[in-house]
Amino acid sequence: MEISGIFSAVVIGLIIGVLGRLVVPGRQRIGVLWTIVVGIAAALVGALLAHALGVGDTKGIDWIKWLIQIGLAALGVACLDRVKSRRRR
Numbered sequence: 029m030e031i032s033g034i035f036s037a038v039v040i041g042l043i044i045g046v047l048g049r050l051v052v053p054g055r056q057r058i059g060v061l062w063t064i065v066v067g068i069a070a071a072l073v074g075a076l077l078a079h080a081l082g083v084g085d086t087k088g089i090d091w092i093k094w095l096i097q098i099g100l101a102a103l104g105v106a107c108l109d110r111v112k113s114r115r116r117r
Contacts, residue, residue: 058109070104
């Protein structure tokens, strides 16, 4: 993987992670780095899932793939926030 590929994965992960955080109601107690990690993981898993469903490559913008990725990021942010809030008690 080249530097540009790594950089684009981080940028896309940040965007997906932030959008996932916006979907989850309330305040999340996770940092920016965790948001990027969750976003990258959601982007990768969401792309694989979209390709498995046959909606990964469509003409124009892949809205269904983006919705899957954002939904997975929201799920990841909510789960990570719950785990971190339990550890603080």
